[in-house]
Amino acid sequence: MPTISQRGQHVPMSPFRKLVPFADQAKAAGKHVYHLNIGQPDIATPASALEKVRTDQSEILAYSPAVGNLSYRQKLVGYYQGFGVSLTPDELIVTTGASEAIQLALLACLDEGDEVIVPEPFYANYNGFAQIGNIKIQPITCQIETGFALPKIEAFEACINPRTKGIFITNPNNPTGCFYAEEDLRALGQLAIKHDLYLFVDEVYREFCYDGNAFFSSLLIDGAEDHVVVFDSISKRYSACGARIGTLATRNTAVLETVTRYAKLRLSPPGLGQILAEATLDMEPEYMQEVQAAYDLRRRVVYERLQAMPGVVSYLPGGAFYCFARFPVQSAEHFCKWLLESFEYKGATVMLSPGEGFYATPGLGVDEVRIAYVLNANDLNAAMDCLEQALQVYEGATHKAQALSAG
Amino acid sequence: MPTISQRGQHVPMSPFRKLVPFADQAKAAGKHVYHLNIGQPDIATPASALEKVRTDQSEILAYSPAVGNLSYRQKLVGYYQGFGVSLTPDELIVTTGASEAIQLALLACLDEGDEVIVPEPFYANYNGFAQIGNIKIQPITCQIETGFALPKIEAFEACINPRTKGIFITNPNNPTGCFYAEEDLRALGQLAIKHDLYLFVDEVYREFCYDGNAFFSSLLIDGAEDHVVVFDSISKRYSACGARIGTLATRNTAVLETVTRYAKLRLSPPGLGQILAEATLDMEPEYMQEVQAAYDLRRRVVYERLQAMPGVVSYLPGGAFYCFARFPVQSAEHFCKWLLESFEYKGATVMLSPGEGFYATPGLGVDEVRIAYVLNANDLNAAMDCLEQALQVYEGATHKAQALSAG
Secondary structure: OOOOOHHHHOOOOOOOOOOHHHHHHHHHOOOEEEEOOOOOOOOOOOHHHHHHHHHOOOOOOOOOOOOOOHHHHHHHHHHHHOOOOOOOHHHEEEEOHHHHHHHHHHHHHOOOOOEEEEEEOOOOHHHHHHHHOOOEEEEEEOOHHHOOOOOOHHHHHHHOOOOEEEEEEEOOOOOOOOOOOHHHHHHHHHHHHHOOOEEEEEOOOOOOEOOOOOOOOHHHOOOOOOOEEEEEEOOOOOOOHHHOOEEEEEOOHHHHHHHHHHHHHOOOOOHHHHHHHHHHOOOOHHHHHHHHHHHHHHHHHHHHHHHOOOOOEOOOOOEOOEEEEEOOEOOHHHHHHHHHHHOOEOOEEEEOEEHHHHOOOOOOOOOEEEEEOOOOHHHHHHHHHHHHHHHHHOOOEHHHHHHHHHO | OOOOOHHHHOOOOOOOOOOHHHHHHHHHOOOEEEEOOOOOOOOOOOHHHHHHHHHOOOOOOOOOOOOOOHHHHHHHHHHHHOOOOOOOHHHEEEEOHHHHHHHHHHHHHOOOOOEEEEEEOOOOHHHHHHHHOOOEEEEEEOOHHHOOOOOOHHHHHHHOOOOEEEEEEEOOOOOOOOOOOHHHHHHHHHHHHHOOOEEEEEOOOOOOEOOOOOOOOHHHOOOOOOOEEEEEEOOOOOOOHHHOOEEEEEOOHHHHHHHHHHHHHOOOOOHHHHHHHHHHOOOOHHHHHHHHHHHHHHHHHHHHHHHOOOOOEOOOOOEOOEEEEEOOEOOHHHHHHHHHHOOOEOOEEEEOEEHHHHOOOOOOOOOEEEEEOOOOHHHHHHHHHHHHHHHHHOOOEHHHHHHHHHO
16 A cells, blocks of 8 residues: 655644544534634625625636736735735735735745744744744744733744744734734845845734724835735635635735746636626625624633633733633633533533644643633523533643642 | 745746736737637636625625635535535535646645656646656656557556656546546556555546547555545536635545644635535536537537648547647747737637646647636637638648658
8 A cells, every 4th residue: 555645644733623523422422612713704705795706607617817817816905005005916826715815925035944034933834834844833832821922032043043934923813813003014124134034924814903903914015025925815714714815915016926836737726716706895894894893802802701710811802803811721622622522511511622633842731721702692601601511610720720739 | 135945946837827827918909819828718707606795695705715615615515426426525525626626635645855756748737746746757758649548557666766656647637638548547546546646637638538438437446445536526517617626535534633733724625616616516416517518519610620630630529618729830839829929810819828848848838728618519610710710821831841852
């Protein structure tokens, strides 16, 4: 029997999908599972955009251009203008989700053995994209106590070595929900210019900034035009994860040319998804305002409920729809499995993502989880009821052990 | 300015897309361009399948499972049964086009520096997929004089070395249109078993076999269950290139597991495309019979017209919707550019793919082209009129030079 490749044997597993079999068993056993493990919103995809797909009269579903339909890229120019960013259609490449944009940019910009600095915890699939290109992720650790604020610029600079080709951040951050301010981004941009590095910025949660914080796109950093490569997607902002439509945006013409060559290999991005994506750009601003208000409420529910749970450490996230929490447990992974396998409260349980898989540094995040607040406030409260109960009865809960030994 | 990676600088260009700028100029100059350069059929996508997309009532376009919707995979089981192949839904992974299936399988099965034997000329994007994984393609040359029949099995065996991990064929073949018979495939299967190799088979043109030839899937080779990995797509058979829905089919559980891990990195295949793909499986057989009859007619038109052109060498292809032709020119690439830049006949010209890019061995195919007979018979005849005229007036035509010097 022919063997699997060495790299194939070591593809990093998604921490937000590896517990799926346990969730399936829980459902088969009749439990309701509140999914806070994956960024799949319960918000409706804009009906008017879906309607565009339904009324499209094309007779042949043909290949689109490898870089995406020109009509869509032209309309995207107007979208970015709304964030103060001036781009031409040629500076945008439509991809199969942000996932593909990231993968192609890494291949285009980094050779095998090259390094990219990524603040941890980070979106775990970056590990897999890096592995495909045999690229090393150099983590720089953020702390839950500061809400995972970016380390000082000196700490970034200390990570740079001759193999470093870029810095890669997610703003607002998945999995931490941290919002990065303009001055942080400008400082990173200056560091990228100083050391001739790429600044890769995953901006798929751009619309989700709270507390009156104004989003600042890295495409606005003066002098960093050849350094900044932005990844984008309609998945989150229009609850259209299944469309698989992302974008790569940069003013670096060599990156655009190289990513285009890679894009031609796979012929074209999804055609039906592009119809939907183009239609989302006609949405009235009220749609997004309502969605933002819904997430803002959810974020407060999660924060307040977590604050009330003994031994739990968390914070009010400034963006996206995630937060991290430290639980009073030895192993968050064991706890998350136990929630699905052995626990229920009022016929339900909760699925969370163990935190360890979001760190590259071994040993970090073992008592942490990522929570995606993608459910409505009622369901979220019910999920938090479950979690509160679970932490009270879980055998491995360290705060109970401490209380017992203290008693 | 940060640099492009070495690999990024060397991404192989698609030979069927590199002349696109010249075609755009020709169109801008008012010429009609007959596109015989790319496998984009002019056949309508099944209206009933498009209708399913239009009447779908989902409110959230959510991620599908990473391996594709179960309902689609279940129906695919019945589709393969129609070719005598018994599979379970778990032996099928839905991918973003066959392109993704190929790329993930190569990563899962081959390490850097490993080799795969591919008969040339071959579908040129295999070069790019191999380059992403740093895999070496070992070409084994086929001859236009035999209609690009497979070399003898001994010739394949002579190519095997300790780094060889697989044999990769396309049946029926793109770009040659060669149909491979059951005995050829069984022989390759035995060779794969003997040397513990994978047998990768791209079967996306399965439906297009002519002259009463019955398609034989490599999934039917006894004893090769752990060796055979098949790539598939709805792009060609249902003229749905823009849907970006492909499939990987194998009984090798380790390959399935590994490809699934890679598939999870990119979250899911396109959702709207999967609705369409599932609906195509409800088509009446008459749809495919009509499509097959149309291509059979086109194939004869191209063959007969080419036979009548002085100095042109071609053959009647047994499958797919491509053929190769050798032209009486020094450089087919120069001729193809000239067709777009400097030639017109009755207000039109023809776009072809230069043959060289389909070979891995340097120097081969320089006087050859690939012709995709994806237009209706009237348009094809008009395109052949152009070609006939062009070969008569082209300065670099070697048969004219010979005739002159002989005279």
